[in-house]
Amino acid sequence: MNNVFVYCEIEDGQVAEVSQELLTKGRTLANELKCKLEAIAIGHQLEGIADQIIPYGADTLYLADDKRLYPYQTLPHTSIIVNLFKEEKPQIALMGASSIGRDLGPRVSSALHSGLTADCTSLVIGEHYDKKADKKYENLLYQIRPAFGGNIIATIINPDCRPQMATVREGVMKKSIIDPKYKGKTVKLDVSKYVNDTDFVVEIIERHMEKSKLNIKGSPIIVAGGYGVGSKENFQLLHELAEVLGGEVGASRAAVDAGYVEHERQIGQTGLTVRPKLYIACGISGQIQHRAGMEQSAQIIAINTDPEAPINSIADYVITGDIADIVPKMIKYYKTNTK
């Protein structure tokens, strides 16, 4: 009761990275709140899955194992979580802001009438004083996220409803095993008590999941382009620079929306969060949603025609000028100086 819960997503017998990142964050929150960290995994053939969950510090792992529970479907997974939460009454519940978490989270929050904050970039414990009711709250979850096109950062709280629910994108939190031999117990749920047969109304006809071929998150150097790159053709220059430097190409949402580059490369609050050694931002103005995904880069170069671009204020090197002129020079002087 009153613990921190993490919903663990499973694909092909693997626990999603984002779930392990949330377990790590959940462990920290549970320590601070002096409560337990609990996890739930729903799927089929879950023997062995505990090894991918408990070492992150989970004290309890609930397993719902049934062949109808994989792949993910909205209604059965919702029923299991809603019924388990009614019994266990967690104070906090975290899910990945993934295709699954963003389908499941709102459904669960509506059924339980608990608040849900999407795409949080930071989660911390804090207090709150409600002036109107003259009521003091302690140990609330501050759910922090950029809002309104990234012009503001909002701290959201759920003072009265439980669980306090939040989704977080992959890569925002860091994952780390706290102890490979961490002692956690596994509880097998009697699935028939948590789901109705009528929940299985969807028939999955076809399903293709691809393991991403790109490894932007793991790349030490990222050359990212924004709307200011101007065209798909100009993006080719960025690909060339990335190739020469041994890096990957990323993009802002505006560049993806404009069709310059594929969605998989999007960096920012609603895309990837990256922490490379070097981030080269080309034609990116640097709204907060984008910065949320890259500001922890060790070094940042900003290339922009606008000397006032917000990205410049977090850059180590600011170059004002045309990408078509500057990027080839960077390639040239890299080559001449590394032979």
Place this chain on the structure above:
Amino acid sequence: MKAYNIIVLAKQVPDTRNVGKDAMKADGTVNRAVLPAIFNPEDLNALEQALRIKDKFPGTTVKILTMGPGRAADIIREGLYRGADGGILLTDRAFAGSDTLATSYALGQALKKIENVDLVIAGRQAIDGDTAQVGPQVAEKLNMLQVTYVEEVKELKNNTIVLKRRLERGVETVKCPLPLVITVNGSAPECRARNAKLLMTYKRAKTVTELQKENEDYTHLYNDRPELNIPEWTVNDIETDKSQLGLTGSPTKVKSIENVVLQAKDSKIISDNDADIENMMLELIESHTIG
């Protein structure tokens, strides 16, 4: 052939994609007045899916339900210009301050008043919040199934629909029974343009509140052409538990809002001439950042 009753959920949003320098006021609050109000982009993708079903199944009706202030009637007119059959504006001060859950409750109660709905189609998410919560929450409130991230309706036969979903890392095709709530992804086909004839027909479509503000008396016109009336529903037109509305009905509260203040780093300003670029590359090579 069966005809379907479709409701499209649409939202009027500030165009956060084109935020200029004057978007924030000196006190750190958002200056909504300078942001153009637009039809939420993915809700247009949703409208297109609804209109495609209407194209295939004559007799199908497509109506837009939007919640917002009086000016959100623009959304309904925009839908009419593109082929929708009508719309309802859900508007009341009692809804002010709603979070996604209170919004979904109000929309759900409005939908319960509309009979025989086969499909509720909404955009995946709105650009002013990017939460993607209202679709699934409305579905839960109506005790209906939901299918999110839809890119294409592959088949619709009697009461069974086949949908293609575009997920983060793949695609999935699912078959399920109606009624159903669908949320449509931005990767779905764009909405058709306004139709000139429909624009002429519906440009005078108004809500009662809008009519009252006009100086001339068009009573005649609206009696002759009832399709020009955009129904306006207030909290009194739907059955509600007041404790679930607006700020009171919202479990999430905004504790604080911070204007984004950039703390300037100690940046090196470099010109685009060859010597400067070469120096920078040399520094990066020497520090083993690259190379």
